[in-house]
Structures are given as structure tokens and as C-alpha cells.
Amino acid sequence: MSTRQPMISIRGLTKSYGEARVLAGVDLDVNVGSVTCIIGPSGSGKSTLLRCINHLEIPDAGHVTIDGGFLGYDLRQGRLYEVSEKVLARRRADVGLVFQSFNLFPHMTVIENIIEAPRVVRRLGTDQAVKEAEVLLDRVGLREKANAWPRDLSGGQQQRVAIARALAMKPKALLFDEPTSALDPLLVGEVLKVMRDLAAHGTTMIVVTHEIEFARDVADQLVFMEDGRILEQGTPADLLDNPQTSGLQRLLSRAP
């Protein structure tokens, strides 16, 4: 594993909104097929980091490579040339993003939500897209909800559809932005179960989460962020059983 290049490689990532510095130089490698969990207090820059990885936000400095390539740029003679919107969009689909608030398309049924991007972006025929979508719905246990409207689903079901929708683009990596934070405690388990299944099948994942036990069980690498920096990084056992910084100690003492 160590001889292969990382799936996601982040170097010196910096991002400010006006005066507020959200990311202050982040370096991180995520290996192929591994799970990285990021924990940290709110406002520590975790979500912005994910949005910079798939170029929804453009960092002020530093860069991200996915599978060795840049999403938003072409490297020529030591310079990064910004690519066109179309090229960027197509490359961005290599990195799936699952949102805290699901963001299903409310004007489309479950199956339409899933086949939309494969049809529009991958230019798949409807029949083929539906066939693939049904496999994904099986995988998240929602085959019978194919024709339901998002508003008729529970939060947990909506999030599982959102995961299936992201998988439909066959991304090289999946990013999760606090996927269970908006859920009723009773519904957290069903979403984490799907994520455990993905991890077990070798999906490269970065998960921003408050679920410490999930991180302990599933993560290959755990990262603690505060004030836009990575303060601690290592195996879950290292960090959770032997926290070095007062910030992580505080966070863990508050967690259940």
C-alpha cells in the first residue's frame, strides 16, 4: 500500500473568508481504499476542507490532487492552468460528496434523483441508468422506495438515497460532511451501517463526524482539527486513548 500514491493528497491548503481564516495550511494524505475520519469542534474548518477537496470552494493557496491529478487545473511547465467549467465539472464527479442536510432534489423521485447525474453527466441511457440505480438502492436497502418522493422518506432514508446518488457517478472517493448530524438518534445507525459496508468494500472515504465510536471502529486514520489546522493525526486508538492536545481532550470528554 505504501508504495502506491495516495488517492487524495492535500498540501498547504489555506482558505480565508474576508478576515476569518478557515483553513491555515492543511496537509493530509488518504490512501486508496482507506477511511479517514475527521473530528473537531464546529468552525474548525472540517466542512471547508471537504468543499476544497472537490473544488466547490477554491482554496487561496495550496493544492489537492485526486489520484495524482488536479481537479481544477492542468499542470504544464510548472504552472497550474485553470480548466474550463465543463472539464472541472466532469472531474469533480470523481469525488462524491454527501451532505449533512442530504440535499436530495425535491422535485424528483428517489430513482430520478439517482439517475439524473449519470444521464446528464455520464450520458448514460435511461434504461442503463435505472438498472445501475436499482443495484445501488439494493445496496442501501431502499429498493422498494424507488418511486417515492424525498419528502415522504425519513431523514435516515433520505441520507441513504443521497449516498446511492453519490455512488451512481462511480467516484474514486467519497466525502461525508457530518452525514448523521441532522438525524434523529434512532436513525443514525442505519446510515452508519451503510457507511461501514462501503468501508468494508474498500471505498476510499473521508468522513467528518461526531460519531466517535464509528471513527474508532471504521477509521484507518483519525484526524483532529481545530482552528483550521490539523493538530493530531494517527490511528483511532492513538488519538482516542491518548489525546495529546487540550482541544482533543476537551472534545472527547464531552462526547458520549
Place this chain on the structure above:
Amino acid sequence: MNDRQGPQDGAGRISYPIVPRPRYATLALAVIVGALTLALIVSMAGNANFQWDAVAHYLFHPSILRGLAMTLVLTAVVLAISVALGTVIALMRLSSSRVMGVIALVYVWVFRGVPSLIQLIFWFNLALVVREISLTIPGLGTLFSIDTNDLISPYAAAVIALSLCEAAYIAEIVRAGILSVSAGQGDAARSLGMTRQQAFRRIIAPQSLRFIIPPTGNAAISLLKLTSLVTYVAVDDLFYAAQSIYARTFETIPLLAVVAFWYLAVVTVMSIGQGFLEAHYSQFDTRSKGRWSLRRAGADLRDLWGSR
């Protein structure tokens, strides 16, 4: 414990009938307002000055109907142009280009700020400002040239003035509609590999329609009435037709009643159409009760009556 006694339902549970509280004040007010309204109607119907026979005579008069047709055509043409133009201006306003944004802002500021009547008369008199409109490219010579007075007929002045003015309002409606769709929708679409344009067309625009349609219906109804201004530049719309008749016969009040009748009739039809459109675009809205149907509407009406 005598008070606890009451009729029992089938399962032996006590079920108390509920006696509504009397609403004397509401009832009294309704009687007073009802009586006043009735008195007004009776006095209007009995007032010979309204000349109801003349109203009946002119209601379907050919020149009135021609005027009505002109009003409807004008409204439709202006609405079509202003929706197209307004959407473009809204997109300019929302674009990441500062220059586009400022141009759109200034457009809305000017055309919403200057009274429509003044804009209308200005366009009608455009020849006073610009004698001829021509396109000359250095080296190629004059490609075309046309006398402004030939180009700007009263009808053209009316369409241009009202469209430019209405587009400013529509632009604001469209802009608000687009902004009403949560930013997460665009993020989700783009994270799936859609370009900004694809995300707008397939995800944002369809959802913004339910915020755009209701106020646009309102705007269309306002526009219908606004077109009566074109009378001032001698476009033979409904009001102009009525005016030409009462200028001759002095039957001013009955003809105004005819005009009012037709405007109310068209507004009624437009309001019903707007209801259908609103219902259609709120199908996926969590606040609505599902697909619109006659049965649904009937049930809603019965609910309304039942709750009184």
C-alpha cells in the same frame, strides 16, 4: 359528580357533545356590513344615471370587443417579452461578473423607477430625440437606416415601453425565485459533476418556478390593467374604444361600467389560471397536499364550509 355523566359511545366511553360558544359580535357585524352592501347595490341598480340599458347595449359592441382583443394581445405580447428579458436581467444580476451585475441593477433602477406613463410617452416621441436609427460601421458604410417615426408606431411604442418597464419587475421576481432555492441544491448538483449551467437548468430553475409563478400571475394581472395607459398614445385598446364612444355620445358612466366589466372578467379567468399553475408547481412542496385535482378542490371547499 353528576357533571361527569354524559352519553356513552359504543365502547362504553363517555363522549361529551361540544356546544360552540356563541359569536354575537361577529354575527352583528356581519349583519351590519351585509345590510350596507345590499343598500349600495340596490342604490346603484336603481340609479338611472348608470343607464344600465346602455351598459347592456355596449357590452358586446363590436368596437368594444375589438378593443378587448387588442388589450389581450398587448398583454400577452408584453408579458412574453418581459418574461424573457426579465429572466436575462435576473441572471445578469446573479452572475459572478460585477459589470453584468451593475448593468442589471441600473436597468431595474431606471425602468422600475420612472412612471410607466412617462416611459410610454417618451418612446412614442422617440423621433424628437433620435431622428433616424442607422448602423454605420467604419469601412463598410451604412448598413441600414430607418426613420424613427416609421419604426415607432403607437403600437410599437406601447410594446417597447411596457415590456421594458415590466421586465424590470419580472427580473426582481425571477431573482428572488432563484435565490429561494437552497444553496445546497446547487452544491449537490455540482458535486455530482453538473456544470453551473446544467445545475441551473435541471435543478435550480424547476424548483424556482414555484416561487416565481405566483408573483408573476400577480404581475400579469397588474399588466393587463396597466395596458390601459396605451390609450394615451392612441393605441385602440379596450379603454380607448370606450373613450371614443363616450366622447361622441356622452354615455361616460355606462361605458366605464362596460370597461370595468371586461377587465374584471379577464382578471377572473387569469386568477383561475394562476391557481392551476400554482398547484402544478407546488406538487413537490411539502406544504401542499399533493397533486391538484377537481376532487381535491371540492374537498378543500367542503373543509372550508365545514369549518365555519
